[in-house]
Every structure is written in C-alpha cells, then in structure tokens.
Amino acid sequence: MAKGTFKGGIHPYEGKELSKNKPIKSVLPKGDLVYPLSQHIGAPAKPIVSVGDYVLTGQMIAEANGFISAPIFSTVSGTVVSIEPRRIATGAMCDSIIVENDGRYREVDFRPLKPYEEMTAEDKVTAVREAGVVGMGGAGFPTAVKLSPKEPDRIEYVIANCSECEPYLTSDYRRMIEEPELLLEGLKIAVSIFPNARGILAIEDNKPDAIHIFRDLTKNDKDISVKVVKTKYPEGAERMLIHAVTGREINSSMLPADAGCIVDNVDTLCAVCRAVKEGRPLMERIVTITGDAIADPRNYKVRIGTNYKELIEDAGGFRAKPAKIISGGPMMGFAIFDLDIPTTKTASALTCLTRDAVSQFEPSACINCARCVEVCPERLVPKYLADAVEHNDANKFLHLYGMECCECGCCSYICPARRQLTQLIKGMRKIQLANRKK
Amino acid sequence: MSSDFRRVSSNPHVRSNTTTANIMIWVLIALLPTTGFGIYNFGMHALLLIGVSVGTCVLAEIIFELMVHKPVTVFDFSAVVTGLLLALNLPPTAPLWLPALGGVFAIVLVKQLFGGLGQNFMNPALGARCFLMISFPAIMTNFNTDAYAGATPLSNIKNAIEVNVMDMIIGRTPGTIGETSMICIVIGAIILFAVGVIDYVIPFSYIITFGVFYAVIGGKGWAYLSAQLAGGGLMLGAFFMATDYVTCPITKRGRYIYGIILGLLTAIFRMYGSNAEGVSYAIIIGNILVPLIDKITLPKAFGIRKKAKKEAIRA
Numbered sequence: 001m002a003k004g005t006f007k008g009g010i011h012p013y014e015g016k017e018l019s020k021n022k023p024i025k026s027v028l029p030k031g032d033l034v035y036p037l038s039q040h041i042g043a044p045a046k047p048i049v050s051v052g053d054y055v056l057t058g059q060m061i062a063e064a065n066g067f068i069s070a071p072i073f074s075t076v077s078g079t080v081v082s083i084e085p086r087r088i089a090t091g092a093m094c095d096s097i098i099v100e101n102d103g104r105y106r107e108v109d110f111r112p113l114k115p116y117e118e119m120t121a122e123d124k125v126t127a128v129r130e131a132g133v134v135g136m137g138g139a140g141f142p143t144a145v146k147l148s149p150k151e152p153d154r155i156e157y158v159i160a161n162c163s164e165c166e167p168y169l170t171s172d173y174r175r176m177i178e179e180p181e182l183l184l185e186g187l188k189i190a191v192s193i194f195p196n197a198r199g200i201l202a203i204e205d206n207k208p209d210a211i212h213i214f215r216d217l218t219k220n221d222k223d224i225s226v227k228v229v230k231t232k233y234p235e236g237a238e239r240m241l242i243h244a245v246t247g248r249e250i251n252s253s254m255l256p257a258d259a260g261c262i263v264d265n266v267d268t269l270c271a272v273c274r275a276v277k278e279g280r281p282l283m284e285r286i287v288t289i290t291g292d293a294i295a296d297p298r299n300y301k302v303r304i305g306t307n308y309k310e311l312i313e314d315a316g317g318f319r320a321k322p323a324k325i326i327s328g329g330p331m332m333g334f335a336i337f338d339l340d341i342p343t344t345k346t347a348s349a350l351t352c353l354t355r356d357a358v359s360q361f362e363p364s365a366c367i368n369c370a371r372c373v374e375v376c377p378e379r380l381v382p383k384y385l386a387d388a389v390e391h392n393d394a395n396k397f398l399h400l401y402g403m404e405c406c407e408c409g410c411c412s413y414i415c416p417a418r419r420q421l422t423q424l425i426k427g428m429r430k431i432q433l434a435n436r437k438k
Numbered sequence: 439m440s441s442d443f444r445r446v447s448s449n450p451h452v453r454s455n456t457t458t459a460n461i462m463i464w465v466l467i468a469l470l471p472t473t474g475f476g477i478y479n480f481g482m483h484a485l486l487l488i489g490v491s492v493g494t495c496v497l498a499e500i501i502f503e504l505m506v507h508k509p510v511t512v513f514d515f516s517a518v519v520t521g522l523l524l525a526l527n528l529p530p531t532a533p534l535w536l537p538a539l540g541g542v543f544a545i546v547l548v549k550q551l552f553g554g555l556g557q558n559f560m561n562p563a564l565g566a567r568c569f570l571m572i573s574f575p576a577i578m579t580n581f582n583t584d585a586y587a588g589a590t591p592l593s594n595i596k597n598a599i600e601v602n603v604m605d606m607i608i609g610r611t612p613g614t615i616g617e618t619s620m621i622c623i624v625i626g627a628i629i630l631f632a633v634g635v636i637d638y639v640i641p642f643s644y645i646i647t648f649g650v651f652y653a654v655i656g657g658k659g660w661a662y663l664s665a666q667l668a669g670g671g672l673m674l675g676a677f678f679m680a681t682d683y684v685t686c687p688i689t690k691r692g693r694y695i696y697g698i699i700l701g702l703l704t705a706i707f708r709m710y711g712s713n714a715e716g717v718s719y720a721i722i723i724g725n726i727l728v729p730l731i732d733k734i735t736l737p738k739a740f741g742i743r744k745k746a747k748k749e750a751i752r753a
Contacts, residue, residue: 012452091446167452239741251741326451335446356445357453364514365556367458369683374690378740381688401739409450416456417556423448 003205004244005230008377010410012233012331014206015168015351019290022298024174027314029101033305034086034342035061035072036094040140042068047097053080057107058281061097064129070142070345071132073281074099075303077106089327089334089341096342099305112279121152121193124276131275132282132345137161137236137265138332140346143272146264147193149257155194156260159245160187160269162203162210163229163236166329168351171286172266174299176203176210179270184217184224186269189276190262191223197262199224202245206231233331234408238263240377252404267348287343289315291352293322302343308350309339323356331409361418372411372421378404382411382421389424397428405429458555462515464635468626469522469678475622476615480530480583484615488525490534494541495521502550516555520544523563523678526616527671527718528570531580540566560725561682564718571718581612588612592669592714595662603661606668613670620668627677639693640686640700641676647701648672656709672704675717685725692728692735699731700724 038044045062055061055074062072078101085093113119113127129144149155160183164172176183183201191199201218203211205228218224229235229244238256241263243249248259256263264272267285274280283303290297295316302311308327312318326333327341330351372382380401388396402425411421477485499517503510512518524540544566549558558565571578581590588594591601591611605611609619617623630636645667652666666672671679680686680700687696700720707716 010454012454243740249741251739254741324445324447324451326449328449330452331450333449333451335449335451337446351451353451356447356451358447358451359445361453361457364458364511365554367461367516367556367683368686368688369461370688370693371456373688373737379737380739381736383688400736401742404739404742407449413450413452414454414456416454416458416461418453418457420448422450426448 003228003230004202005232005235006240006243006377008375008379008410009232009234009240010375010413011231012167012413015290016170016173016206018168018292019170019288019297019299020173022170022174024178024286024299024301025314026301027306027311028105029076029303029306030310031101031307032081033074033076033078033099033101033303034096034307035074035099035305036086036088036096036342036344037062037072038088038094039072039304039344039346040070040134040142042066042070042142044095045069045072047083049080049097051080051082054078055080055099057105058110058283059108060281061099064132068142068145070134071130071281072097073132073283075283075305076101077104078102087338087341088344089336089347091334091336110279112277116277119276124189124193127276127279128272131271131280133268133271133275134282134345135265136267136271136285136345136348138328138346138348143264143268146262147190149255149262151257152193153195154260155197155257155262157246157262158187158190158194158197158199159241159261159263160199160201161236161238161241161263161265162201162207163241164207164266165204165231165233165236166331166348167233168290169288169329169349170290171288171299171348173207173210175266175270175286176207177213180210180213180217182270182273183266184214185277186271186273187224189272190264190269194262200227200245201225202227202229202241204229204231204235233410234377234406237377237406237408239406252406282345285343285345285347287311287347288349290349291322291354293318293320293352293354295319304343304345306343308341308343311343311350312339312352318352320354322352322354324353324358326351326353331413332407363419364417366417366419369416371414371416375410375414377408377410378406380405382425385428386419386421386424389428394428394432398432402428403432458514458516461635462519464630464633465519465678466515466522468629468635469519469526469616471622471625472616472619472674473522473526475609475619476526476530479585479609479618480615481585484530486534487528487530487532487537487615488522491525491528491537491541492518492521494538495524495545498542498545499550502546503554508554511555514555517545520549520562523616524566526674527563527567527614529578529581530583530615532577536570536574536577540570543569556684558684559728560722561679561685564679564721564725567718568722583612586612590670590714591665592708595665595669596714601665601669603665603668606665617671617674620673623673623677630677630681636677636681639690640680640697643694643697644676644680644700644704645672647698648705651702651705652709655705666708670708670715671717675704675721676700679717680721680724685728687728687731687735689732689735689737691737692731695731695735696724696728699727
C-alpha cells in the first residue's frame, strides 16, 4: 500500500534519537501541584474547591464551564493551598489551583459509569467528557466535543494520529511501543461510538517497530488497520493527516467530521480508554524531556500539574547552558523564559536547546526563492501574506487565504532570508480572529 | 535561574541551514567551470574583465548603500553573482571600462534604485547586458580574439555557414566569455540541481519549448537543432539567468508558463529577428511578465473549493 502524504512540508533535524530508546519512567511530584484552569480550548474550568479543602487523587477540583470546556482533577491527595494566577507555558498568567501534596496519593474510588458492555455511544462520550479528556497533542480541544459530531453515522474513519511529526518528541512513540494495547483499546472505543466507522492508526515510516507491533495486533481485525504515512513535518497536522490517510481535503473552516473523520492523538486515545473502561479521569501524560542541553533526555509519565523543574532535575539537569527552552517541540512549541511552569494536559515535551537558531540571524530581504511556497502544506504564498501583514493590508491578507494558515512554521523554517514569515502571519491571524469575535 | 538564557520567540524555534549567502555561494561555485573554461579559452583579458565586473558591482553596491544610509549587504554575495554573470555575458575583446559601466548600471540602476535585493523586476546582469548591447553594439559583437576569428556559430548558422556542433558543445568557438561551453554550463547546472538551489522546471520547460519550436517550425534536422541548442546564450540563460529567483514567478505553475514563454520568445527572436541571438531579450521580456504570471497562477489554498472560496474570504 502506498504511503500517505501531502504536498509540501519539511524535513527538519529530528533529534528523536536522544530519547527514542529511553523507556517511560514514572515520576512522582515533589513540590506543590499547579492546575491552570485553562488547559484546553474553550471556556476555563470553574473551581469547585476552596482554599483549605482536602482533595483526593482523582477528585474533580474544577468543573467544565460550558459545552466547549473540560473539568480538571487533582492528581495527588493533599490540601488546596491557594487559587491564584500562575505563569503557564504560553507566557501568560492563568488562574490556577495549587494543591500541596501530602505524598499519600489517596485515591477516590474510580468506577466506570456502567460495565463497558452495557454502555451506549452516548454513555461513552459522557464518560470521556466527565474525565476531562482533551486533545493531548497540543491543541487541547475537548475530546468529548470531537466525539459528538452532528451526524455520527457519517463518520467513516477514526484516525489515531500516531505520526508524531514534531522534531525531538518521542512521548507518543514510547506509548505505542510500551502500551500498544491501551492505545488500540482506546481507538476501538472511539470507533464503537460511530455506527459506520473504521479505525486507522496513521504512523510515520520512521517508526518501523511501532508499525510492526500494530500490524501484528490488528492483523485479524477487520475494523482497525495501520496506515503508514511519510515522515515529514507537519504530517500530523489534522488536515494534512486526513489528506494523507483518506485523500480528502478540508479547509480551516471545516471540521474533520466534514470529511467523515475524527482524529485523535495517541495519549488522548489512551485517556479515552481509561475514562470509559475504568472511569479514571485524565491525570497523567507522557512528557519527553529532551534537547542537547539536557544531561539525560528521557520520557516521563508525569502527574499533570508537576513542575517542569522537577522533571529537568530528574533528567540530570542541564549538560550545557540552554540557549532556548521550549514547552513542546521546536516547530510548534512555546519558548519559555521561566522554568517554574506546571505540566498541563497538553504538555508533550520540554525541549532545551543549546543553540538559539532564531536570534542568530537578522531577517533580510526576500529573494523570492519560493521555498516558502513549496513547503507550505496549505498551498499558500507565505511571502505575499507576510508582505500584506507588513503593509498592514488586512484585505489582501484575507484575499490570499491568510486565515487558512495552520501556523506550522514550515515557511519560517525554510526561509533563506530568515524572514519571520510564520510570526507575521500569526500576528495578523490573531488580529483577524479577535475582530471576528467582536 | 540566571536570566541570560531566557530568550523567547514565537514558533518555530529552528531554522534550516540554507541562507541567502550560501545560495549565492553555490551559484558562484556552479559558475566556476564555465568561468574557468572562459579564462582558459580566451586568456588573461577575460580574467581581467571578470575581475573588473565583480569588483565594480561589489563597490557600486557598497557605495550606493552607504550613500543612502542602508545597511551594506554585500555579504549576501548577490552583487558578486551579478558581476560574474555580467562578465560571462561580455565578449572577451571588450575594453575594461565596459564591465565597469555595466556593473554600475546593473547594481545602481537595475537593482538598488528599485529597492535592492529582491525588489528588482529585471535580472541586473541581463539588464546591463542589454543596455551595453544597445549602446555599444560594435564592441558587444566583436568576438575576434587571438584564438578565434570570425563570427559566432549562431551568426554563421544564420548566414548558412557550416558549423561544428562538437566544438560548440565543448566550447571551442567564439562567443561571450561564459556562454560557449555547453558542457561546463551543464556541469554547473547539475551542481545547482544537486544542492537544490534551482529546480528543473524553468530550464527544462524553456529548453524543451525552444527545442520543440525549432524542431517543428525550423525543420532542418538534428544537426541544426543541436547547434541551436548548444549555441549562443541559451544554456547559460536557461540554467543561470532565467532561474534567478528574484525575477521569476513564485509558483511552480507560473514557472512552467514562464519557461514556455521564454522558449517561444527565444525561438522567435532567433528565427525571425535580425540578430542571431535572442536569449537576453527573451528573458528580460519574461521578467517583465512575471507579476502578471504570478497574479494568474496564485494557488488555491488547501481544501478550498471554488464555491467555498468566497465564503472563506468572507468568514
């Protein structure tokens, strides 16, 4: 079968060898745990505990505040010491619940809604909603919303996004190697929600062992199959992946469901499985601590809310002075200036680099080389968009489909003149999105 | 934590290794074979011309940028490329003031006055060549050197004189410094393909269109066709001038159209024009058409269908 792919994209240095062969290590938090109320797209959660309350592991501490929102759970047992703004990975301050860990990890009694066999599709979605599961690849879109499209019977494919195209990240890869059954189970549950759906595991061809494992596990399964996709960034971008797997194209204002697809990432599907089968809320995730500045890059299973500092310490600290620290991978992540930041539901990695490629060069004149046009997965002309932004010409920006940009960063990566193409485009998109809301 | 590493920036945080300067250096490396052959073929005077041309272009860029208080950009090496290309387009008999004049014209008039690198609408080296061609036609078409006497192979063909195609491919013919050796130019082009500086679209659509036009309308057999392909500035133009990023279309579709236009124009100029040569003018006219080509070949964004187009803009 031909490998799926899309037109455009780039091949940045992968850096996955740093942590690829390091098994997942579970770490327990040492300091206080910080739970920002906004760890997902949509309305921030609403606290339902007050300072001084004693909470158990797995106890809901903030409830969903609206349809597109998600509840947040304590991942340790202990006392709520404060509810105050704390800095999060994006650099912003966000109201957060701070829990002092008593180190006893007393759990609430997890129980599934119903025995799995008796569950209807609706029950499953409810279980996912109540477990606070959100897209853990980075966007943080509430999974229950994704799993309840308008016309469930028109969903043909549930795609497990196992591509992990972001450089340096190996958290999904380790999950696939170490707990393939959990992922598969999660995918099966998601598929069972839709009457006409099949499950597809879309795996990049740089993970041959994962491909092998899942081919083996699914060989007698009619409903689940493995689709190998080419190793290329941004293969795992939702719209690119749908195209790579099904050949269908959707634009930015359409939903995957419009192409008959639901796309969920590896960790998300694992969380779905836990939520539906065991009634366990989303409390942990796999985080890769990596980069050439880290002494011992590895993959951790962490309780959400754990401070990044603790993870860096466990990874042996810094081997060399980091020039740039990124929450997430180098293509889509957020550069952070302070390490005192909690892991959240969407924190896939912490990448610490000794070289800051961005400040090494000043942007210079565009030479019209068209590399940005070649790599743009959205088939835009980033050069024109950036020019329009520089001229503050919003109409031209919209006319050139500026809102279709997925901010993958390929154009900035490839630009030989080192223009800040993605950054300019992003800036204008933010303005336009804000105007839309008005 | 000390504050000195806390540099933040918006994503992406990594960059490819390709910069404007190393693209230009690759072009220079790719031009080495034909430059070397030109010097070997035409002697020391050719080397002097190249030196004067490159020197003038670099100096003109520095002086102009200092005068208008712009940052000096000679270290992107684009002025060196312009100077070298200009020299390769001059006859080996030219007086030394010619490349100096041409260099100033290319850098100041064609490039800097329009805003510097990336803003010129016309290839600076070709603009200067055409300017010199029109102003000093006698000097620009004097190809009589110690090694070679007589006209270029293309004018010989035009006047129905037999030419040796093998000599033309190797480069043992009169002509400008850099255009005579098809082999050396193709070696340079292969270097550029290999390192990904240029792609095949423009040169191939250009040469193939030209070849097909000549094969169909010229209709004088293979020897004639291959002489036309190997002769004059076609190879140098197709691989090194038409592919100039600044003055070619930005989309692949546009680049095909551009190559086809160049091929047709060159063929028409050569076949029906009074000059034996037509590459420079064809490329210059092509350059002028680029904004138009860009406009009509603007790609449709991923997932946008015709109907959805209006909605996407309105939304």
